[in-house]
Amino acid sequence: MSDREADRASGPGCHDGVCITCSDAAVEVTVVQLLDQGLAVVDTGESREEVSVALVSAAVGDTILVHAREAIAVVGESSQP
Known part of the structure; x- marks a missing residue:
């Protein structure tokens, strides 16, 4: 088994230096x-990652749009008071 195949077999997360939040497309996370x-x-639905929320006003429970580990929008606010 190659190193690349071993990385992919180990489960979700970073593979080949690309994390779920670092792909070309922004992703929704909570x-x-x-x-x-x-x-x-x-x-992320597959793992937990640390990202920057410096550009948005996010709260626990909010759904945010992330690209390259940077939150770029809040797309769903938490229903918690």
Whole structure:
């Protein structure tokens, strides 16, 4: 098995230096935790990753659009008070 095949077999996440949030297309993810310095932990549906939310006003539970580990829009706000 090649290194590339081993990476893919290990499950979701980064493969060949490309993470789910670093692909050419922006992806929708859910904010699960806000961190200091404009960062957040998000749920991609396959894993959890740390991204920047410095350009948007995101809250825990919000659905955000992420490209290259940078949130570029809030597309669904949390229903939590």
